[in-house]
Amino acid sequence: METGKHTDIELLERYAMETLPEEVLAELEEHLLICSSCQERLAEAEDFVRVFRKVAPGLRVERPSPIEKLRFLWARIFVLPRPVWAGAFAVLALLVVAATQWSIRPAGRERVMVALSAARGVPVDAPETVAPSGRLLTLTIDLTQLPPFPEHRLEVADATGKAVWHSAVRAEDGKIVSPIPHGLDRGVYFVRLSGVSGVNGAELLREYALRVE
């Protein structure tokens, strides 16, 4: 690192997190002695790291419960104009008539097959695989392009990284088909597929994003 050039932001962040290797530490600190711009950037990085570490571990991303949603809607109803009320009643009446004419089948408890796929170079905001909440899911993974292992392991982690389910699984005909014994709440999950061998233990092969909604 030349003293005439500014420091890469990642180096400053790692310095703030005290994870910078010794071999670059001296050069960075010498540069910080004389560069007020990098001093400022380091202070900003330290602020961010400190606050992130304080907040992130305890953060729970919660969606509004059904009761909260109803409360919100109920509070909104009374500000609607009268024509909207009239239209709403008309729609309600039609629905009642329709319900008496047709039978409504209760939602089944049959499993939903969810095929997971991953591709390299996908943008960060690419859509995840989507699955319905409250339903029993069966995950399927094609192992065609993956290195072979005698055994595999699947883990489902929530958005904070906490594992909500894991199991040893076996491949058949180049695929893994694994039912999850319980439904998943709404949210974003990460499904991690690892290959297990007696010599090297578990090796992470793929991670899939799964949105349950």
Next chain:
Amino acid sequence: MESTEASATDTGAHPADGSPEESVSWTELVAEIQSGDASAMEEFYRRLSKGIRFYLCRQLGPQDLDDRLHDTFLIAVQAIRRGELREPERVMGFVRTVVRRQVAAYIDTVVHSRKEQADLESGASVTDSRGDPESVAIARQQEEIMTKVLRSISGRDREILTRFYLREQTQQQICDEMNLTETQFRLLKSRAKARFGELGRRQLVRKNRPLSDLT
């Protein structure tokens, strides 16, 4: 806090703005100090005082900062005048060594004096580490802003930031395991930090000055 513009492009080395300030021949400056030139010592202090103060404050806190800065500067200049700096072009490394030794010596002194303080009659006095009400309020606001930022991004983005800032995984490891390119990773981090900074500028009146302002 980082500006939005800087963060949007901050995927690599920051463009130089002429810092370290004007180009200076450290070798000539050291030679002038060794000859006893007072103006050279003033120049030396001017160029290094902010950086030394910054380092001392990060390591030891803001208490007695001026005294410690002056002690460090004095030690460095006296050592230079005694000819202990064999390679003048390495003066930055020399100053860094002096500063680090000062920090270590002060910490050693504090640890030593705590062990020797055995005044059981009066009991131990413990400094409240929470800080003044103003800084507590600022810290709370920063946490609220961070909560807002983290809730506004996707779970995958949160996972990436958690891996880097909490689990201290390397960029390479995160990119490999989550199928990211280096650019995607850097952009995600800079977006989150820019958002944090942007919300901070809107909501905070930062009376508790950042370390770089303590000069």
